Every structure is written in C-alpha cells, then in structure tokens.
Amino acid sequence: MRVERIYRYPVKGLTAEALEEVALAAGETLPDDRRFALVQGDAPFDPDAPAWLPKRHFACLMANARLALLHTAFDPRSGQLVLRPPEGPPLPGDTRTPQGRAAIAAWLAAWLGPEARGRPRFVEAPGHAFTDARAKCVSIVGLASLHALEAAADAALDPLRFRANFYFSGGVPWAEFGWIGQEIQLGQARLRVLRRIARCAATRVNPETAERDADPPRWLRRHFGHADLGVYAEVLEGGRVSVGDALEVLTSGQ
Known part of the structure; x- marks a missing residue:
C-alpha cells in the first residue's frame, strides 16, 4: 500500500493544503493541522483553557457550506493567512496579533x-487542535x-469531501476497518489505529462548488x-512521511 496524498487543514472547515512530506511527532496531529x-x-x-467541543460550535462545512468557496493559504513562518473569495480582493491577515485575528474574524463573519x-472569534490555543476527534490523532x-463507495452509488466523489490527512492506495476495500487496535508503519512513523470515522453532513458539500450535491453518509448506510x-x-x-511512502500493517511483536 502506498501514500498517495497528504493534506493539512490549518483552519477548521477551510481549505486543504497539499503536502509532499510531513514530519509527524508522537502524540500530535500533523503540524498546523486544525x-x-x-x-x-x-x-x-x-x-x-482550551477543551474539545463539538463542531457545531465552530464555522464548519457541516453547517456552513459556503466556506468551500474560499481559498486559503497559511504560512506558518510568518503567521500570514490569506483568504481569497471567488470574486473581490483577498484578505491577508496576521494570525499572530489580536488586530489581525479580529480582522480575520470580521471578514469570515461577513462571509457567513x-x-x-x-x-465570532478567530482563535488559536497553543497545544490545542480543533479536530473532530477528542484525542490528538491523524x-x-x-x-x-472510496472507490467502492463511488461504484456502489454510481457517483464520482472528490476525496477532499472527507478531509483526511493521508490517502493511500492498494489493499482491498474496507481493509482498514480490520486494523483497529493494530499498529501500522507509515513512512518512517509508527501509528496505532484507534477507530473508524463516522461521516457527517459535511461530506455532502462539493469542495469546488459548495453545493450539497451528494449524500455519502446515506449511500454508505444503504450499500454497506x-x-x-x-x-x-x-x-x-514520530518520523517523516512522504507521498509515495509505503503503508504497512505491523504484525504482533514488530
């Protein structure tokens, strides 16, 4: 099995950023993810005093499909976040200052x-990740x-509907469900698979058009x-993971 795509999502609910490689650290998410x-x-x-909250407390695709129309780019070295709407000028915002975060919040609130x-407030809490899972994970x-779902539903689905960090090829459909509790080698990193990901209404949103033009949760229930x-x-x-690296399920004792 092979890693085909790697993504981080610096702002919850906003644009995916493709990576060629990433350095994973034990007990952490991808750097700058959510x-x-x-x-x-x-x-x-x-x-x-950051604590995990359900996604309904944040701007998210499940409730705010229009977010998919925005294109964003984040530079972790400078802290600059650029928000680009389909029309009109972009907003360059400084995530490191109260004034910059306030400007980003006001712009996004107006967009919603x-x-x-x-x-609404645009926030960061060092050490905290705004993930859907309570535990820090990938x-x-x-x-x-995904292809099995597409075939069953007779519909093409952009993988970015599912906002994963890693997409891999090879193996048989649904094999990863059998890895719960097992360890896997992903590039130079070793991970333990925790649980399956239940899909919500966010996957109904087309990441290119922001239209709710598919229903993966219903299709999954109907066909599988x-x-x-x-x-x-x-x-x-921890370790480095690159596009093209192998994904291997480790047997007991490895």
Whole structure:
C-alpha cells in the first residue's frame, strides 16, 4: 500500500493544503493541522483553557457550506493567512496579533452572513487542535474504500469531501476497518489505529462548488450498512512521511 496524498487543514472547515512530506511527532496531529478555528459567538470556548467541543460550535462545512468557496493559504513562518473569495480582493491577515485575528474574524463573519452567530472569534490555543476527534490523532482514508463507495452509488466523489490527512492506495476495500487496535508503519512513523470515522453532513458539500450535491453518509448506510469511511490513528513514534511512502500493517511483536 502506498501514500498517495497528504493534506493539512490549518483552519477548521477551510481549505486543504497539499503536502509532499510531513514530519509527524508522537502524540500530535500533523503540524498546523486544525490550528485555528472561527468560534461562533455563542460557543463556550476559552482559548486560555482550551477543551474539545463539538463542531457545531465552530464555522464548519457541516453547517456552513459556503466556506468551500474560499481559498486559503497559511504560512506558518510568518503567521500570514490569506483568504481569497471567488470574486473581490483577498484578505491577508496576521494570525499572530489580536488586530489581525479580529480582522480575520470580521471578514469570515461577513462571509457567513446570517450563519454567523453572535460575534465570532478567530482563535488559536497553543497545544490545542480543533479536530473532530477528542484525542490528538491523524485521519487516514483508503482510496479502495472510496472507490467502492463511488461504484456502489454510481457517483464520482472528490476525496477532499472527507478531509483526511493521508490517502493511500492498494489493499482491498474496507481493509482498514480490520486494523483497529493494530499498529501500522507509515513512512518512517509508527501509528496505532484507534477507530473508524463516522461521516457527517459535511461530506455532502462539493469542495469546488459548495453545493450539497451528494449524500455519502446515506449511500454508505444503504450499500454497506454503516456510515464510516477512513480511520483515526495516533502517532506512537514520530518520523517523516512522504507521498509515495509505503503503508504497512505491523504484525504482533514488530
């Protein structure tokens, strides 16, 4: 099996950024993955005492499909985040200053319009990741499983609907569900597979058009008896992972 794509998502709900390689660290997510979020004004999130909250408290594709129309780029060295709408000038924002974060929040709130609740805040909480999973982990999707869903539903699905960190080829459909509790070698890193990923309404959103033009959760239930695609895995031993690296399931004792 082979790693075909690697992505990080610096802002929860916004653009995927493709990577050729990444350095994983034990017990962490991908560097800068879900580092920022637009917190809805009525959400009980405290950046000084960050705790996991369900996605409904943040701007997210499940509730805010229009986010898919934005193209973003984040430079972790400078802290600059550029927001590009389909039309009009981009917003370059400085994520390292209160003024810069306030400007980003105001711009995104205006973009969401009535979907913005109260006065949203653009936040970062060092050491915290705004992931859907409570534990720090990475997400992995088998392209064979995705292709099985496409064939069953007779529909083409952009892999980015599923917002995974790693996509791999090879193997048989749904084989990754049998890896729960097992360790895998991903490039130079060693991980333990934790659980399957249950899919929500976010996958209905076309990442190019922002239209809700498909229903992967319903199709999964109809054709396969579950609504899961992909798995979460925790990093046990860090290391570099590159596109083209092998993914290997480790046998007991390795």
